[in-house]
Amino acid sequence: MIFVIFIIWAYALTLKMDNIMIRIAFACNNKNGLDANIAKHFGRCKYFIIVDLVEGEVKNCSAIENPYFNNHESGLIPDFIKSKSVNVVISGGIGKKALEKFEKYEIKAKAGLIGKVSGALDLYNQNKLFDFSVSSKNDSDFCQ
Numbered sequence: 393m394i395f396v397i398f399i400i401w402a403y404a405l406t407l408k409m410d411n412i413m414i415r416i417a418f419a420c421n422n423k424n425g426l427d428a429n430i431a432k433h434f435g436r437c438k439y440f441i442i443v444d445l446v447e448g449e450v451k452n453c454s455a456i457e458n459p460y461f462n463n464h465e466s467g468l469i470p471d472f473i474k475s476k477s478v479n480v481v482i483s484g485g486i487g488k489k490a491l492e493k494f495e496k497y498e499i500k501a502k503a504g505l506i507g508k509v510s511g512a513l514d515l516y517n518q519n520k521l522f523d524f525s526v527s528s529k530n531d532s533d534f535c536q
Contacts, residue, residue: 414445416516417473418509419483423455426510434483434490434503435464441509442476448517470494482512482521491526501525 419437420428431437438461444452456476460468470493473481478499486494486503494501502521505512515521 411446413451414480415476415478416443416445416480416482416513417441417476417478418443418512419458419481420455420509423457425453425455426450426508426513428455428509430482430484430505430507430509430512432484432506434481434486435460435466435469437461437483440473440476442478443509443513445513445517450513466490467493470497470499474499480516482516486524488526491524495525 418428418441419431419434420439420441421431421437422428423439423441425441426443428439428441437458439455439457442452442454442456443450458469459472466487466489470490473494474497480500480502481494482502482505484503484506486501491501501524502512502516503524505515505521512521
């Protein structure tokens with residue numbers, strides 16, 4: 393009897409694992425949702441497009457203002473992103489201090505992208521984006 397209950401519980405757990413939501417924050421220049429342009433620099437973007445994915449499908453897409461756009465202070469934006477329960481950050485460039493904080497918070501950072509959120513989302517779903525970390529970069533920032 394206990395074995396049967398365990399099997400049912402394990403099966404239910406695998407069903408829930410298949411429906412894990414991933415929340416991605418895209419650093420953007422405008423608030424046009426999936427058509428927004430990705431910003432060249434994470435810390436100097438005007439907006440974040442927040443996309444919730446379940447099994448590669450967009451379940452929610454919203455734009456939020458970067459509260460530090462006019463007063464960029466290193467290290468504050470990663471705290472803000474963490475408060476939004478984000479799992480992944482995608483931007484054109486990300487500086488060392490932000491990368492260090494993302495590593496601490498276990499938020500994956502993907503940089504070096506240009507274009508629209510929709511295009512970057514397609515690349516993400518195809519697993520064609522690389523994680524960036526402090527250890528994977530040289531002394532210069534990814535910022536252009």
